[in-house]
Structures are given as C-alpha cells and as structure tokens.
Amino acid sequence: MTVNMTKGQKISLSKSDGGSLTAVRMGLGWQAAPRRGLFGSRTREIDLDASAVLFADKQPVDVVFFRHLTSDDGSVRHTGDNLVGGVGQGGDDESIIVDLTRVPVHVDQIVFTVNSFTGQTFAEVQNAFCRLVDETNGQELARYTLTGGGAYTAQIMAKVQRGQGGWTMTAIGTPANGRTFQDLIPAILPAL
Amino acid sequence: MTAELVRGQNHPLPGNRLEIRVSAGTPVVAAVTLGDEAGRVVADGPWLAHPGEPHLVGVEVPRQAAAEHRLAVDLAAMPPAVHRVHVLLALPGAGARPGAPADFGAAPAPHLAVTTPDGTAIAGFTITGLSAETALLAVELYRRQSAWKVRAVGQGYQGGLPALFLDQGVPDATEAATAIHTAAHHEQSRSIPAPAPVPPRSPAPGGRPSPGAAGPRDGAPAPGSPGAAHGGAIAPASGAAAGRGGAESRGGAIPPAPSGAGSAGGTPPAGGGVDYRHPRRHSSPPPAGQGAVPPAQPPAGQATPAQAPQARGPVAGDAAGGSMEERLYNQVWGMFEDLARTVAAYRSAADFAESRFEQELDRLLADPRTRGGPAAEAAREEAQARQAALVDQARLVLDRDLAQLAAEAEVVDPALPPEFAGWENPAWHAYRVPDTLPLAVRLGSLSLPEAPELRIPLLSRLPLERGLWVDSAEHRRAAMDTAVAVAARLLASHPVGTFAVHALDPAGSGAAAFAPLYAGGALVLPPPAAGMAGVSGLLTRLTERVDLIQMARRGGVADDLPPGFDTAEQLLIVNEFPYGFDDRSVNQLRYLADEGPSAGVHLLLVADREDAAAYGPVLDPLWRSLLRLTPLPSDHLCDPWVGHAWTYEPPTVPPGSRVLTDVLGRLAAARPAFGP
Numbered sequence: 001m002t003v004n005m006t007k008g009q010k011i012s013l014s015k016s017d018g019g020s021l022t023a024v025r026m027g028l029g030w031q032a033a034p035r036r037g038l039f040g041s042r043t044r045e046i047d048l049d050a051s052a053v054l055f056a057d058k059q060p061v062d063v064v065f066f067r068h069l070t071s072d073d074g075s076v077r078h079t080g081d082n083l084v085g086g087v088g089q090g091g092d093d094e095s096i097i098v099d100l101t102r103v104p105v106h107v108d109q110i111v112f113t114v115n116s117f118t119g120q121t122f123a124e125v126q127n128a129f130c131r132l133v134d135e136t137n138g139q140e141l142a143r144y145t146l147t148g149g150g151a152y153t154a155q156i157m158a159k160v161q162r163g164q165g166g167w168t169m170t171a172i173g174t175p176a177n178g179r180t181f182q183d184l185i186p187a188i189l190p191a192l
Numbered sequence: 193m194t195a196e197l198v199r200g201q202n203h204p205l206p207g208n209r210l211e212i213r214v215s216a217g218t219p220v221v222a223a224v225t226l227g228d229e230a231g232r233v234v235a236d237g238p239w240l241a242h243p244g245e246p247h248l249v250g251v252e253v254p255r256q257a258a259a260e261h262r263l264a265v266d267l268a269a270m271p272p273a274v275h276r277v278h279v280l281l282a283l284p285g286a287g288a289r290p291g292a293p294a295d296f297g298a299a300p301a302p303h304l305a306v307t308t309p310d311g312t313a314i315a316g317f318t319i320t321g322l323s324a325e326t327a328l329l330a331v332e333l334y335r336r337q338s339a340w341k342v343r344a345v346g347q348g349y350q351g352g353l354p355a356l357f358l359d360q361g362v363p364d365a366t367e368a369a370t371a372i373h374t375a376a377h378h379e380q381s382r383s384i385p386a387p388a389p390v391p392p393r394s395p396a397p398g399g400r401p402s403p404g405a406a407g408p409r410d411g412a413p414a415p416g417s418p419g420a421a422h423g424g425a426i427a428p429a430s431g432a433a434a435g436r437g438g439a440e441s442r443g444g445a446i447p448p449a450p451s452g453a454g455s456a457g458g459t460p461p462a463g464g465g466v467d468y469r470h471p472r473r474h475s476s477p478p479p480a481g482q483g484a485v486p487p488a489q490p491p492a493g494q495a496t497p498a499q500a501p502q503a504r505g506p507v508a509g510d511a512a513g514g515s516m517e518e519r520l521y522n523q524v525w526g527m528f529e530d531l532a533r534t535v536a537a538y539r540s541a542a543d544f545a546e547s548r549f550e551q552e553l554d555r556l557l558a559d560p561r562t563r564g565g566p567a568a569e570a571a572r573e574e575a576q577a578r579q580a581a582l583v584d585q586a587r588l589v590l591d592r593d594l595a596q597l598a599a600e601a602e603v604v605d606p607a608l609p610p611e612f613a614g615w616e617n618p619a620w621h622a623y624r625v626p627d628t629l630p631l632a633v634r635l636g637s638l639s640l641p642e643a644p645e646l647r648i649p650l651l652s653r654l655p656l657e658r659g660l661w662v663d664s665a666e667h668r669r670a671a672m673d674t675a676v677a678v679a680a681r682l683l684a685s686h687p688v689g690t691f692a693v694h695a696l697d698p699a700g701s702g703a704a705a706f707a708p709l710y711a712g713g714a715l716v717l718p719p720p721a722a723g724m725a726g727v728s729g730l731l732t733r734l735t736e737r738v739d740l741i742q743m744a745r746r747g748g749v750a751d752d753l754p755p756g757f758d759t760a761e762q763l764l765i766v767n768e769f770p771y772g773f774d775d776r777s778v779n780q781l782r783y784l785a786d787e788g789p790s791a792g793v794h795l796l797l798v799a800d801r802e803d804a805a806a807y808g809p810v811l812d813p814l815w816r817s818l819l820r821l822t823p824l825p826s827d828h829l830c831d832p833w834v835g836h837a838w839t840y841e842p843p844t845v846p847p848g849s850r851v852l853t854d855v856l857g858r859l860a861a862a863r864p865a866f867g868p
Contacts, residue, residue, distance in 0.1 A: 056544050056548075057544075057548060061540070061544060062540075070833075072536055072540060072834055073533050073534075073536045073537035073540060073834075074529070074532075074533035074536070074537075074833065074834075075533075075537065102533070102534070102537065103537075104537035104538070104540050104541045104586065104589075105537075105541045105582065105585040105586045105588075105589055106540070106541040106544040106545065106582055106586065107541075
C-alpha cells in the first residue's frame with residue numbers, strides 16, 4: 001500500500017510482516033513542463049540529479065551522485081545519470097539503491113536530494129516525484145510528489161535514519177538552491 | 193524438496209538411514225570407504241566395502257558392477273572414528289567388456305541421488321565435466337558438529353582407484369584396487385546370465401541395494417514401509433567381519449561389477465557384445481525403505497538425529513555467465529569485491545570512531561572547564577566507550593560477512609577447475625591438458641589482514657594482457673621457483689602446441705629451478721654459455737616475430753602469415769635481468785613488454801630492481817608495465833574498488849608435492865600427438 005507522504009511525515013521501514021527492509025531504492029522521475037512557443041508545444045530539456053549523502057553523527061562521510069556512482073563501501077549505488085527525464089513517462093528516471101544491511105555501522109542517516117543541474121527551477125518541471133521502493137519485491141513504500149517546487153532549483157527530499165528497531169524514512173521536502181549536492185549541505189544540516 | 197547439488201556443495205541430511213542411488217548409464221563398480229576427519233581411511237577397523245566384501249557396519253554396497261546401484265548406509269552405526277563416508281565409482285576396466293567405455297569421458301555423466309529409506313529424495317548430483325578419469329570420489333557423507341551432511345565431490349582420478357586410494361592414505365593402494373577389480377570381474381562373470389529386464393527389486397524389507405537391482409529406476413517406488421525392514425544391508429555381525437577381513441587382506445577393493453545394466457531399459461545383459469550403455473538416465477526417485485538397523489547397533493547414540501534442513505547455503509557457480517567456468521570466474525571476482533567492500537565498511541566505521549573520539553577529546557581539552565577533574569575523566573571514558581561500542585558493532589557486521597564469505601569459499605574451492613585452483617587443490621589430480629584456452633589462470637591468492645584465512649584466487653584473464661615480474665630482491669631462489677610455478681601454470685592452461693616457453697639464463701644460475709620445466713621438454717633454453725649472444729639472438733627473434741604479426745594485422749592479413757609460422761603464444765622467462773643484456777637487448781625487452789602481449793609474446797621477468805639501478809629512471813616504465821609478483825607474501829596489490837593493499841601469496845607448490853612434475857609429465861605425454 002503506497003503512502004503519499006507529506007512534509008515531515010515519518011514512515012517506519014520495517015515490513016508489515018515484522019521483518020525489516022534489506023534494500024530500498026529511491027527513485028526520481030520527472031518530465032519537463034511544456035511551454036507555449038512559436039511552433040506550438042515543445043519542451044526544454046531539464047536535467048535533474050538525484051544524490052544521496054551519507055552522514056555519521058551529522059558529519060557527511062560519503063556521497064553518491066552522478067560523478068561517484070557507488071559509495072566507497074559499495075552499499076549505496078546510483079544507477080546512472082539521466083540528462084533529460086521523462087523516459088518512462090512516469091517511471092523512475094534516476095535511481096539510488098541502498099543495501100541497508102551493508103551500510104557501514106557508523107552511517108546513521110542517508111539524505112536524498114534532488115538538484116536541477118541545468119538550472120531550471122522546479123516550476124518548469126512536471127510530474128516530479130520521489131519514491132521509495134522495497135528493492136527486494138518492487139513494492140512502493142512511499143511516494144512524495146514535488147509539488148509547489150516554485151522558484152527553487154533543489155529540494156531535500158527525504159532521509160532514511162537508523163533507529164533502534166531498524167530504519168525509518170522521513171519526508172523532508174525542504175526547497176533549496178544549488179546545482180549539485182555540495183551547495184545543499186548547509187540546507188541539509190538542520191534536517192538531520 | 194530435492195536439492196540438485198553442484199560440485200562442492202553440501203546439504204544437510206534429515207536422518208541417519210540413507211540410500212544412495214547411482215545411475216551411470218554404463219556398468220560401474222560402486223564402493224564405500226570410511227575415512228577419518230582428514231579424509232584418510234580409518235586405520236583401525238574395516239574401512240572398505242566393495243563387491244568382494246559388500247558389507248561393513250552401517251554400509252552395504254552391490255556385489256557387481258552395474259549401470260544402476262543402490263547403496264544402503266546407516267550413519268548411526270558408524271564407529272566414532274569414522275568422520276567421512278566416501279562413495280566411490282570406478283569403471284570396471286576397458287577390457288572388461290567389449291564396448292565398455294575406457295574412461296568417464298566416454299560414458300554418460302553419472303548421477304547420484306541420496307534418499308531416505310522410504311524413498312524421499314534428499315539431494316541429487318550429476319557429475320559432469322569428466323574426461324580421462326576412470327575412478328571417482330562421487331559424494332561423501334561427513335560429520336559436521338555431530339550431525340551428518342552430504343557433500344557433492346565429483347573428484348575424478350585419471351590414475352583410477354590406485355590414485356584415489358593413494359589420496360585417501362591407503363598404504364597398499366594398488367593392491368586394494370586390484371582386489372576390487374578382481375572381485376568385480378568375478379561377480380560380473382557370475383552375473384552375466386541374468387535374465388533381461390530385471391524386475392524391479394523392491395527396496396523394501398531386506399532391501400539392500402543388491403546388485404543388478406538398479407533396474408527400474410522409477411519402477412521401484414517400493415511399497416516398502418519406511419524403515420521397517422532391515423536386512424542384510426547393514427547386518428552388524430557379518431558386515432563387520434567381512435569388512436575387517438577385507439581390510440586386512442588387501443586394503444579393500446571397491447569395484448562392483450557391471451550387471452544390472454540390463455534393467456535400464458531392457459537391454460538384455462547378456463554376454464559379449466551387449467551394449468551396456470544407457471544414455472537415458474533419470475535422477476531416480478529414491479527407492480524405498482532400506483533396512484533398518486538392528487537395534488543393538490553399537491554407537492547408535494553418537495550421530496545426532498537429523499538436523500532440520502537449513503536455509504540454502506552458498507552454491508558454487510552462483511554468478512552470471514554462460515559456462516560453469518565463467519560463472520566461477522565471476523563468482524571469485526564477486527567474492528573479491530564483497531570482501532573488499534565489507535572490509536572497507538569496517539575500516540571506515542573504525543576510522544570514523546577514532547576521529548570522533550579525537551574530536552571529542554580535543555573539545556574537552558580546548559575548554560578550560562572540562563580539561564581536568566573527575567568530570568573530564570568521566571567524559572573521556574564515555575567518549576572512549578562510544579568509540580569501542582561503534583568498533584564492536586562494526587566488527588560484528590564484518591564477522592557476519594566474513595562468515596558468509598568463508599562458507600562460500602568452502603563450496604567454491606572444491607569446484608574450481610585446475611587453472612583456478614591452487615596447487616594443493618585435488619582438482620590437479622584430475623588435470624588433463626585443456627582443449628581450449630581457459631578463461632583465466634590463477635597467479636596466486638589475495639587476502640586482507642582482517643581475514644587472513646580467506647584467500648581469494650588472483651585470476652588473470654588469458655591471454656595475459658601484461659607481463660609479469662617476480663621480484664627477486666628478497667630471495668633469489670624462491671623467486672625463480674615462483675616463476676617456474678607460474679610458467680608451469682600457464683603451460684598447463686594452454687592446449688598442447690599453443691604455448692612455447694623460452695628462457696634467458698645467461699649466467700646459468702637458474703638451472704636447478706628450471707629443471708622441472710626442462711625435463712618435460714617444455715622449455716627452449718639457449719645454453720648459458722651463449723651469454724650475450726644468446727640473449728641478443730633470442731630477443732631479436734621475438735622482436736621480429738612481434739613486428740611481423742603487427743605488420744600482418746595492420747595489413748589485414750593476420751590469417752596469411754608465412755607457411756610454417758608457429759602461431760603459439762610465446763613466454764619469455766628472463767632470469768637475473770639485466771645480466772647479459774646490452775643496451776640494444778634492453779630496448780628490445782622494453783619493446784616486447786609494450787608490444788608483446790597483443791602479439792602473443794609475454795614476459796616473465798625474474799629480477800631485482802636494484803640490479804638495474806644503473807639504467808636510472810629509463811626503466812621505470814618497464815617496471816610499471818609489469819604485474820609485480822613476490823616469492824614471499826607481500827601486501828603490494830590494490831583492488832580496483834576501494835584500493836586496499838592486499839597481501840599477495842605466490843602459487844607455491846606444497847613442499848614434497850609431486851603435482852608440478854606430474855602435470856608437466858602429462859603435458860609432455862600429450863605433446864607428441866600434436867607433432868613436434
């Protein structure tokens with residue numbers, strides 16, 4: 001059962017049958033918004049990038065993004081850069097797969113962010129969403145729609161956090177500005 | 193559910209009473225040996241059941257060679273000294289019958305099924321990939337923490353039963369093997385008149401897997417009540433007596449005679465001229481009940497009752513790939529990557545714990561209020577405890593991963609083909625000269641200090657893409673031995689006639705180390721007396737060869753080389769570089785290092801970099817282009833994922849082992865068939 005998350009909402013990632021998740025995928029999908037032009041409806045290419053920042057005790061220790069596709073320990077993998085979006089018309093255009101059982105023990109939070117690398121604001125992006133999928137069976141656990149992106153070029157989407165009983169996911173949804181995740185670190189820190 | 197095992201895989205056994213069904217498609221002899229923890233036959237007491245002596249305590253084997261067999265085993269009856277029960281198969285011998293296959297390569301792949309007495313299949317194993325072997329260690333039942341498991345071994349022996357017995361530590365191996373073959377032959381002659389399709393022998397009461405019973409592989413789902421009967425199979429007294437006799441007299445024979453073949457489809461097992469081969473083979477559903485053990489069986493208590501079936505463990509060949517070889521290759525690299533990553537996770541957590549502790553300490557010291565006093569002490573201890581807790585947690589995760597990898601290595605190792613296996617691996621006993629170039633060759637093994645017992649094979653693709661350099665700085669003789677072991681591996685990994693080895697040893701100091709290669713005729717060595725002229729002559733020939741092949745390629749006529757041109761890959765071993773080299777030869781060597789691999793000319797340098805110090809930095813690119821191997825373990829190799837320094841161990845031949853000589857001997861024997 002998919003949960004539509006709202007800002008700040010927390011979702012436990014333990015499964016309904018009591019087992020806990022072993023692998024999750026953060027999927028990002030978008031389409032460029034059509035604009036009226038001289039030759040009718042056309043779209044401009046928009047490159048959104050998904051990144052995952054690994055934190056230990058609120059210090060960033062590793063990051064997975066389009067220039068570093070696998071974390072140093074191999075537990076977090078980015079499936080590759082997508083420069084235009086919209087391939088699947090609603091499917092994931094970029095994915096980051098997290099093997100929760102292999103995340104090093106000192107990493108206690110993983111923050112997922114989205115940046116517009118080409119610099120367009122989210123106002124020009126259509127149908128953008130971020131979703132969390134149980135990678136073992138493809139079931140969607142949570143979906144967060146990027147609505148009201150407004151005049152921002154980045155958004156801190158969500159974080160998964162190690163807790164007593166396993167991992168939980170928290171929707172953050174804080175807008176920010178920046179073309180890559182480095183620009184976002186100051187904006188991420190308050191969310192930890 | 194039946195588990196279909198692959199080589200090396202093990203599987204828990206649900207009970208102590210088992211039946212092992214063999215279907216070989218051609219008459220084979222089945223026998224059982226009892227081994228200790230090390231796999232050597234037990235010294236005190238009977239250890240062999242074979243057609244001439246079919247009973248042992250807890251074991252019964254068929255009296256004849258047959259295409260299908262049933263063996264009854266009662267593990268609860270095993271004496272405490274017995275830790276392994278080996279099931280052996282052997283061909284009765286080429287002369288036994290007209291048309292009988294001379295080796296397992298000519299016979300259909302044997303299949304074994306382990307079943308409960310009531311016929312429930314537990315595990316199946318098809319032994320594939322056999323060729324010149326005439327005897328097999330098919331499966332073994334072994335004690336593991338007081339429970340029994342079955343392992344699919346499938347280890348073939350080209351030398352037949354004598355070689356197999358030698359491996360199991362039988363003192364008079366040849367005699368034992370002869371006894372088995374004699375018994376099998378004897379039984380066979382008696383059994384020949386058997387009427388055609390043997391009626392399904394019901395495995396029921398008394399059901400011992402009698403010879404010839406193999407018959408109806410499916411026909412016999414006997415009505416036998418599970419466990420009810422017991423019979424001759426495991427009869428204690430007689431079995432024991434017979435077994436002992438066998439042991440004393442001649443180490444035990446094993447060969448069941450062929451009979452029963454007929455059942456497989458109705459071919460009458462008649463006298464001469466009958467084709468006993470039955471290509472149709474099923475993984476026969478287990479036959480039903482085998483005899484129960486007489487109650488008084490001695491060490492009944494010691495084998496614990498069945499273990500609950502456990503979760504499926506790791507499996508050899510569990511990776512992507514079109515062939516088993518490719519899957520194993522990928523699996524080994526997968527294990528390499530997993531080990532690299534899990535250790536990286538552990539190290540990064542430990543580093544983080546350390547740096548966090550130091551930061552906290554700095555913070556305490558920076559503040560005058562917390563710098564001293566009991567509060568500071570407590571805070572310090574707390575920080576320390578936090579560090580230790582995190583490291584412990586990381587260690588726990590690491591240990592979990594290492595245990596998993598160790599379990600995987602345990603099943604992968606026995607499944608490795610010789611080219612991927614260490615010299616100590618019994619796979620080399622079944623070595624035969626390959627028909628095609630294998631995917632890769634093992635150049636040694638790699639390990640990390642966190643898990644020194646986990647040795648990952650260092651597999652290098654063939655043909656080699658870069659030259660090799662054995663560093664002789666620490667130990668010259670050991671370096672030469674390593675180079676010879678590597679060269680022998682490369683030779684053994686190439687089909688006959690496709691790999692030629694040259695050596696430059698201008699001082700003659702490597703003569704002793706080269707001896708094994710030289711004796712087999714594998715090595716082309718200019719006499720040391722030739723000195724500089726010899727060096728320059730050989731290098732010039734190889735340089736011209738590379739040049740010619742490159743010209744042919746550029747011209748698009750690579751298939752149009754001069755008639756008689758030897759297309760074999762060439763390996764050049766250079767001992768004590770740069771002794772005997774003049775400037776021109778050094779340049780030629782550098783050319784070969786750069787251009788050689790793509791043209792089939794490979795370098796194996798045995799050198800101490802210091803010796804070449806006079807050349808200054810101009811040789812640095814040469815050293816960098818070679819893969820450095822060391823004769824002693826050394827941590828100088830990096831992995832491509834996280835860059836750990838891995839401890840490399842060379843492929844040393846175990847002391848006293850004759851495997852190198854044997855393998856080179858087989859190569860030498862295979863060579864004449866392909867011309868000079």
